[in-house]
Amino acid sequence: MQNQLSKKEIKLYKKQINLEKIGLEGQKKIKKSKILVIGAGGLGCPVLIYLVSSGIGCIGIIDGDEVENSNLNRQILYTIKDLAKTKVAAAKTNLNKINKECEIIVHSYKLNKYNQIEVISYYDIVIDATDNFITRYIIDEACYRLNKVYIYGAASKFEGQSGVFHYQDGIRYKNLYELKFKMMENQCNTEGIMGITTGYIGISQAIETLKIILGLSKKSRDYVNIYEMIEMIVKKKEIKTRRNRINNILTNNTEKAKKKSLIFKKTINTKKSLIVDLKDRQEFIDKHVKQAINIPMSKLKLQQTTKLLRKYEKTNNIIIYCKSIHKRQVASILLKQQIIKHKIINSKNENLIE
Template sequence: MLIKEELSRYNRQMILPELGLTGQEKLKAAKVLVIGAGGLGCPVLQYLAAAGIGTIGIVDDDVVELSNLHRQILYNHTDIGQPKAKIAAEKLQLLNPHVGFSAYHERFRADNAVNICQDYDLVIDCSDNFTTRYLVNDTCVALGKTLIFGSILQFEGQVAVFNHQGGANYRDLYATPPTENINCAEGGVIGILPGIIGLYMANEALKLICGIGETLAGKLMTVNALNNAVLVFKIASEKPANTAKPGPDKTDKAVPEIDSTTLDRWLETNADEVFLIDVREGYEHEDGNIGGINLSLYELRESLAAIPKNKKVVCYCQTGQRSKMAVQLLVGVYEGEVYSLKEGVT
């Protein structure tokens, strides 16, 4: 259950109908493992933490070096020589104290891979070498974990979602490791590229966790930052991924709604039995409202004493999205009738 501070913190993304309160609670319940806290890991970690992922594991045996700082912007000059996993967890905890972090200052190896991965729902590979990439893939296949993959070199990056619902995995794309391993230290990388690719990876994670949108499951996306070319390829696999879009969450209960005509009728005939709550923020209420009291979305649970139990409670906002979340928040903790004003005051 989200607390008041979380409702306020995540308000701007929760009002998206595709995400909503249910999606935010899924993010809070999620456990995500990020392998590698370097160029790709930094933006992935920052945006997952900011989005409200409940538990994040960080695996990296490296320390911060001066040559990292042009692209690994989670760190600064004072962090040089410090373990990346530990420093990343400390900085991210300051970014979002509602997220739990586990730092693994060790190399991801065959003898610890299963123990590290097994307790996480989703694995994100931000490593920079083929040995680790194949080990991460094979571990996820063995454990049945969905894997988000990313890679960068020079001006080009790749993003894919592997092993989702038993679909294509990394070995379907690259069956065996190449004989040469050219990394950023040898081939170079433009500092902005890991930010671009890392954000795509974080976005895939949010979609997978919330069950929204179309993901890169069974696909490979390439991005060229030099000429702005973006291509998406299907990955051949003997066992293709289930690409069907998720249906409605059957655990969600329909939110009781009324339209403005019904509200007008109630107010005309039995105004004393109706209690209006504007769940927008204070400045919005001051700019214009249709009456009642102003209790912002994230104040509701702590303000139940201000809501009478012997009236029909109608929550409203600008468009009807926040008011639906307000009703969801009140269900189970409020004993009386509560409704959302469909389409809001617009």
């Protein structure tokens, strides 16, 4: 792949080249870059469209799914004519119509622990456009081992978040969600999602990618961006790395809270435990017990939730955690109906109740 710009490319990217922070040298850096987009769905489509339009020289797309009717409202790279085609094949065809100069490499399968190193090692930056926790842990581990920048994004309903991991010894995905276990996947199938949400987050990922390529992000990242579409609120959430994280449950500067946290930590560590936090998703993101997983009340009745808890019941104490007494009681009743052994912990942290 040649890194020099042709006269046609200079004309095509004239508006970008005119920007002081890009120029000819910046456009050459964009063309030289090799980007891997993992997932060609709601997040991946806007990422791919804008990166190809920006002049990226080589883009890899990895996805094992086919285009379905329900994809079309938010996966804007596809049309009705693409139904039943593999997403990577349809994406390549449609992206070539936007920019024939971009080399597009398709990987028509899922990323897993067996192929992660081979696939990711070829690219400079990895963009996570997936919808499940397991794949994100695979991406995180591979990027850590290969020293690759990891551009993260996630969306649900009218909310989303994005971040940059493994940048100049910055935070990792596992610093955001540390507990490794199989979570319920593809939440948009059950919760619903708006196309504008995935579009917004996908564009933010494309912006972060170009900033890294152009050297406009020069500081180590220790936060993720949280987006709320209805009120158009954007805020940064600081993420502490494991080496700097205080070993209590919720960050609190008062001595009283520290003592309670130590009592709580001692109590739960007496046996191997799986803590289930009943908060809504955004509340959980804002503040949660370090070891907890998030299963909102609305998801507790789902068959996949029951299956998950029964699996971990065999090796763990299932602990229900929530500030609301009512929610704790309702959750306990639901689990008793499913004959799932569990304990309840109150918000004051002192006692475990059978």
